[in-house]
Amino acid sequence: MVSIGYFLASEQFGPADLVDQAKRAEQAGFERLWVSDHFHPWHDAQGQSPFVWGTIGALSQATGLPVTTAVTCPTVRIHPAIIAQAAATAAVQLGGRFVLGVGSGEALNEHILGDRWPDPAIRLDMLEEAVQLIRRMHRGDTVSHHGTYYEVQEARIYTLPEQPVPIYISGFGPQATTLAARIGDGYCTVVPDRELIDTFRSTGGGDKPVQAGVKVSWAEQENIGLDSAHRLWANDLLPGQLAQTLPRPADFEAAMSLIDHESSRQHFAVGPDPEQHLEHLQQYVDAGVDELYIQQIGPDLDGFFTTYAKEILPALR
Template identity: 45%
Template sequence: MAVRIGYTMMTEQAGPRELVGHVAAAERAGFDFSVISDHSFPWLRSQGHAPYAWSVLGAAAQATSRMPLMTYVTCPTFRYHPAVVAQKAATMQLLSQGRFRLGLGSGENLNEHIVGAGWPAAHVRLEMLAEAVDIVRRLFTGEYVSHHGAHYDVENAKLWDVPDEPPPIGIAVSGPRSCELAGRHGDLVIAVEPDRELLEGFDAHGGAGKPRVGQVPVSYDTDREAAVARAHDQFRWALGGWKVNAELPGPAGFEQASQHIRPEDVAEAIACGDDVDAFVEAVRPYAEAGFTEVALVQIGGDRQEPFLEWAEAKLLPALRSL
């Protein structure tokens, strides 16, 4: 079966109205699904945006009619209480008429520090995520829920508007512990690197046969040098790896951490320009690792329209062969 190709609404690089326009154009271009980042800060100041993802999603549900929509990903443990996440997700499933998937993860300090709750060790964050997922699932039943756990309290909560089919829950993974959590508690798995071991860990704990969704940054431009420069300016943070990216508290930290990354380093890691084969090769490792879906991130908020036109005409037909 061919890999499904998705489009990313990157909230760090465009405002809310622009994001909704972009996702509607992505649906017309033929993308199979869309995902959205859920941030309170951009990674780098040059990206320049961080609108509220859930408001954008509500508008996107009305601006599209076919594509599934998904958070990639929401952290249900600090900025948002899991009971609030459950209400938002149930509402999105109703607004989109069954097209919503709830992608969850243990978060990054970049976004979660704003509520002043501290930033515990990774194993604690995963414990919090597992407890949060349980609360969300229980609330999706539409029944009253009370919960007094290690990390959360829920007192006589109930969702009054629940869809017939609850949103599938995806869980982001980056190592063995998160793979176990995803396999036991998730309906699908999410990852940002084409690591077959992550999928094997997911399968070993109950994930076999479930969807697996990856994400690939790209920088389209007919001027390859401009594409490389833009990728370096706005996406060099991504080369730091998630052990670093989960811990830094703000754009200034990412700017300092990435100050020695050169444009040529970015060009080696990210497909830049307008060579269709290079973009296909960027996606291929995900297909070979066993991912069933891959969402593309076009770098640059002001470069979405030409990318989408090119993708419809050339890139998507080439990617369908994977």
């Protein structure tokens, strides 16, 4: 049975709103939380970008749900040794109910300190070294590491959970997905791609958990839901490597002008019809995900949580 969670969008909501949504999600019957980690929103209309580790601390005091970062980049903007400490503290705060979801990142967030944005193959190499280093530090040893990309000198994390923090790897192509299968404790995606999930399972992932995130725009009128989805998240439809290589929110806003409303209508479940939402979400279930995290785009959270609690979640289960 698929476990249904709620997706907290740090790009769109401030920390107090995210905590409030998490509490409402728990009351509505959602079982888990995903929370995104960004320095910038994708574009200015989204309008937020709180520091995810502060939000996670607040979530640990507000709900009893497990939390996964979806996803943190531990390679450029923040050194993996610091991510190791942050993840260990989050796991302690959450009583072990924390998963560190990591990925190779986007220039949008990672270019801010003036570092060169590496080629995709190098980004994956950096991610693999970062994960190895985080795992070493989570054992509680004093670590000195002299790697290809990272240096650590006599560092030890003292505040550790009872069990090592699970590390799930995101992947949107075969190379990253194969890496996730080889080094990850699980796999994160945002597309209902059966082929990629099969690649993960057949190249070493086996029965490790597969998480997926999906956005919907519940509204009392379909056109209102569509307008919200298109205005706020049409960036999800940008092709190729644009999401990884565009450096500024303004660049995403310019690129989004090429996406029409009809494309957004095909990509998102919008409006009030439960059948439309269920049909959209079922794609992820059919693709083989174990945990599905749903984000409400539009402002009508009352309608979203009421409808999902009464009609969508029971039907999905």
